[in-house]
Amino acid sequence: MRIRTAGVVAVLGLALAASGCGGSDSDKPAAKETAKAAGGKLVIWADDKRTAALKPFAEEFGKENGVTVEVQAVSKDLQTNFVTASQQGSGPDVVVGAHDWIGNMVQNGAIDPVQLGAEQKSAFNETAIKAVTFNGQLYGVPYATENVALIRNTELAPEAPKTIEDLVTAGKKLKAEKKASEILCLQSGQNGDAYHVYPLYTSGGGYLFGTGANGDYDPKDLGVGKPESIAAFQKIAKLGEKGDGALKRSITGENSIATFTGKKCAFLVSGPWAIADAKKANIKYDISPVPGFAGGKEAQPFVGVQAFYVAAKGKNKALAQEFVTNYVTKPELAVALYKAEPRPPALTAAFDQVKGEDPDLAKFQEAGKNGQVLPAIPAMAAIWDPFGKAEAAIIGGADPAKTITAAGKTIAGQIK
Amino acid sequence: MSTSLSGPGSAEQAPGREPVRRGLPRTSRTARNHAPITATGLVVKVVLLGLVAGIAIWAAFPLVEAEHWVGLGILAATTAGLFYLYLTRRHIPAKYLVPGTLFLIAFQVFPVLYTASTAFTNFGDGHRGSKDDAIVAIQTSSVKQVPGSTEYSLSIATKGDPATGALVFLLSDPKTKEVFAGDAGGLRKLDAGEVTVSSLSGKITAAEGYTILNIGQASGRSDAVTALVVPTSGGAIRSNGLTRAYEGKAVRAYDVGCDCIKDGETGKTWTADAASGSFVAADGERLAQGWKVNVGLKNFSRVLTDPNISGPFFGTLVWNFAFAIGSTGLTFLLGLAIALALHSPRMRGTNLYRILLILPYAMPSFAMLLVWRDMFNTDFGLINNLFGLGVDWFGGSWSARIAVLLVQLWLGYPYMFLVATGALQAIPRELTEATSVDGATPWQSFKAVTLPLLLVALSPLLIASFAYNFNNVNAILFTTEGGPFPADNPRNGATDLLITYTYRLAFGAQGAEYGLATTVSIFIFAIVAIVAAISFSRTRKQEEVYS
Numbered sequence: 001m002r003i004r005t006a007g008v009v010a011v012l013g014l015a016l017a018a019s020g021c022g023g024s025d026s027d028k029p030a031a032k033e034t035a036k037a038a039g040g041k042l043v044i045w046a047d048d049k050r051t052a053a054l055k056p057f058a059e060e061f062g063k064e065n066g067v068t069v070e071v072q073a074v075s076k077d078l079q080t081n082f083v084t085a086s087q088q089g090s091g092p093d094v095v096v097g098a099h100d101w102i103g104n105m106v107q108n109g110a111i112d113p114v115q116l117g118a119e120q121k122s123a124f125n126e127t128a129i130k131a132v133t134f135n136g137q138l139y140g141v142p143y144a145t146e147n148v149a150l151i152r153n154t155e156l157a158p159e160a161p162k163t164i165e166d167l168v169t170a171g172k173k174l175k176a177e178k179k180a181s182e183i184l185c186l187q188s189g190q191n192g193d194a195y196h197v198y199p200l201y202t203s204g205g206g207y208l209f210g211t212g213a214n215g216d217y218d219p220k221d222l223g224v225g226k227p228e229s230i231a232a233f234q235k236i237a238k239l240g241e242k243g244d245g246a247l248k249r250s251i252t253g254e255n256s257i258a259t260f261t262g263k264k265c266a267f268l269v270s271g272p273w274a275i276a277d278a279k280k281a282n283i284k285y286d287i288s289p290v291p292g293f294a295g296g297k298e299a300q301p302f303v304g305v306q307a308f309y310v311a312a313k314g315k316n317k318a319l320a321q322e323f324v325t326n327y328v329t330k331p332e333l334a335v336a337l338y339k340a341e342p343r344p345p346a347l348t349a350a351f352d353q354v355k356g357e358d359p360d361l362a363k364f365q366e367a368g369k370n371g372q373v374l375p376a377i378p379a380m381a382a383i384w385d386p387f388g389k390a391e392a393a394i395i396g397g398a399d400p401a402k403t404i405t406a407a408g409k410t411i412a413g414q415i416k
Numbered sequence: 417m418s419t420s421l422s423g424p425g426s427a428e429q430a431p432g433r434e435p436v437r438r439g440l441p442r443t444s445r446t447a448r449n450h451a452p453i454t455a456t457g458l459v460v461k462v463v464l465l466g467l468v469a470g471i472a473i474w475a476a477f478p479l480v481e482a483e484h485w486v487g488l489g490i491l492a493a494t495t496a497g498l499f500y501l502y503l504t505r506r507h508i509p510a511k512y513l514v515p516g517t518l519f520l521i522a523f524q525v526f527p528v529l530y531t532a533s534t535a536f537t538n539f540g541d542g543h544r545g546s547k548d549d550a551i552v553a554i555q556t557s558s559v560k561q562v563p564g565s566t567e568y569s570l571s572i573a574t575k576g577d578p579a580t581g582a583l584v585f586l587l588s589d590p591k592t593k594e595v596f597a598g599d600a601g602g603l604r605k606l607d608a609g610e611v612t613v614s615s616l617s618g619k620i621t622a623a624e625g626y627t628i629l630n631i632g633q634a635s636g637r638s639d640a641v642t643a644l645v646v647p648t649s650g651g652a653i654r655s656n657g658l659t660r661a662y663e664g665k666a667v668r669a670y671d672v673g674c675d676c677i678k679d680g681e682t683g684k685t686w687t688a689d690a691a692s693g694s695f696v697a698a699d700g701e702r703l704a705q706g707w708k709v710n711v712g713l714k715n716f717s718r719v720l721t722d723p724n725i726s727g728p729f730f731g732t733l734v735w736n737f738a739f740a741i742g743s744t745g746l747t748f749l750l751g752l753a754i755a756l757a758l759h760s761p762r763m764r765g766t767n768l769y770r771i772l773l774i775l776p777y778a779m780p781s782f783a784m785l786l787v788w789r790d791m792f793n794t795d796f797g798l799i800n801n802l803f804g805l806g807v808d809w810f811g812g813s814w815s816a817r818i819a820v821l822l823v824q825l826w827l828g829y830p831y832m833f834l835v836a837t838g839a840l841q842a843i844p845r846e847l848t849e850a851t852s853v854d855g856a857t858p859w860q861s862f863k864a865v866t867l868p869l870l871l872v873a874l875s876p877l878l879i880a881s882f883a884y885n886f887n888n889v890n891a892i893l894f895t896t897e898g899g900p901f902p903a904d905n906p907r908n909g910a911t912d913l914l915i916t917y918t919y920r921l922a923f924g925a926q927g928a929e930y931g932l933a934t935t936v937s938i939f940i941f942a943i944v945a946i947v948a949a950i951s952f953s954r955t956r957k958q959e960e961v962y963s
Contacts, residue, residue: 106553109550115662385906
């Protein structure tokens, strides 16, 4: 009996000890309180590359203001993770990501609008501000813009083609001379790639969404499946596998840049992210706008924007607003982020500062000057998959009219 | 944990101790009471129960914070129950059963119930949270700057202690240099003499009677700062971060009376629709922010009646069976053939072969799947280049199906080879030797003796492998992504399994629809369960025949 009592006492003692260990956790709220009193904590989520660039600045912001700033890298599915985490109340205070996430994040109540003064707004590239505006509200502070352009191996193709037809002629000649094995590296893959083919689609006359009276995209006016989109895809089909062979499903997101840097194709349609590889491979290149069809409309690439958002359910919203609206708007941070990954800064001052060092930037911006802001409306999510798959089918030789009509129907059915 | 928790118990019951107690009366009660308490048993008990207590306390804090009293009650009851169970000397069977049962509930029953309950909701993008969340989101999103209003420089101050005192916004107008103090009661003009304004930032750096908080202190009271609105005639002054403030107005507001959202500018109203979990206007326009509601059997009827889902469902099901049977059967045949070849006593260097054969099994399969995907590329892929082919592997339905089966074969046969080798070694050679004495050919002896015995041993593994391949997401997502897709249907590709199709529904690019996806997964669960039940009952019959 004595042993049993001793056992009980020991168990209780251990339980207390364990609760003491747990206490290190249970102390946390208390620790938080004291940290709060001394200064709050700001948690930022970004992808790997941007995390590295942000860290020093976040630390500096923390030191200046007597707060703790934590930059956490979320390497995969940042948006999905953020939406799920914020729904459970365990998300960050600030998140960094592409502007076409806005529609989905807003419908899930995951981000709050940000308020920028007129003066602050005017410091930004106009397109960038337009991109982060949704339902008439500004939802993020942009820091970089991006769009695709035609990157050309100047050894193989010294002249920038004026039309797609010129490009095909030049590419075919190179192929005949065995200097290249592909006419054009424009990624499609088996499931298509709406983003990269978009300049050709617009040049053929197609559109995704019409714009409403306030200049916002109107999800009810869907362009996919309309006669214009069929006409555009009829032109694209001529470039496909059964036509010129300039567009192929075997060219994918994984191999398009490598094929270009391997000098197997003279023309690559890609964004600023391809430049690092081209430089590494010592390719002599030049950047020009993606050419359109002869006699067609202007080829307009999508313009995307990377931005900082304030999480609606963040624990430290005031500090998050402070960071996003008053600190991210400083050109130094934009320049640092540019150095981590060369995309044209959205702040005009920062852009001017780096323009001198990097002539490619101006060329990319020139190529995106007439671009269309990538729609951020939730309905856009319904576009990507059906549009891409229709594109892949048409490149492979399917009938454009039938395919695009079906894709339009699917998309319309998914828009709620 | 289940085995170690029963540690002291099993010490009491250990067969080695029986002789010691043989002389004692053998009624279980007295045996238990007289079982000696060993030091090791006691220590194990103490450590494990301590852990239980520690985990319970650790789990309690978030529950208290979230005011989840039901959860806390369950936690307390479970912990108390565990302590009672292992501190008394009674309820021996329960001591063995409880840990396993707890794990079963936590890791099997609860997830299944949760999945099943999700299938009856519209949980997904735009319908994730509660109605209150949606209302808050709608109202916050509609706050707009009052046109032409002033942008103030803000200092956050208190009267009294920085950590607890009531907050006051000290505002200065950068243009007119006027200074104000604002709180929930309204805006009050301050005398310029009472305050010091920084010439650099335009912020108030000191004010009589107020303690100005630095950013660290102010951010520590973030919630209070965000919540403080200073009413004005045009709207309200709100903080924008910790150094600026603006005059804003919430354009949309929730009205409890009509259970609707009203737009103050246009007068438009959106009434709450409990059936769809969203605010809908008279013209059919719905607000983006909705909430999660119970939709009953809608998801189930949608799976069965929506031609876009039920149409491809059957075709996908057929291919799904073909894929699972094909991958399991082909890998089994190849694995068995190699195992038989290496089992032959005349083979030399079998160990080397075995090592080489295991290699594909040792590679991380998802990486190998990506490599295979690139090898099947029409223009740049190794397979076409090596054999001088021009096959558009993933472009045609049948070539894509053959391609994924080939990849599966390569990835899966080493496993079958391994288990077949093991099972072969368990079959006594005398049996096959006996048949050869009887004049049977090797094929006859294989068919009549070896194969049936092998199948008895391997059937459960084959069923498990079938069930695994039936839901083999990686094999499809990393290679064909379900493609190729028919030109008129981007939802359902030639190599799509039910599970990859569900995955696309739930997490696809077009937005998450968890409710619908869980419904489809319930259907898949039912199919796999039926198949497994039938095959196991047949295996049992087979065992009865051969044993």
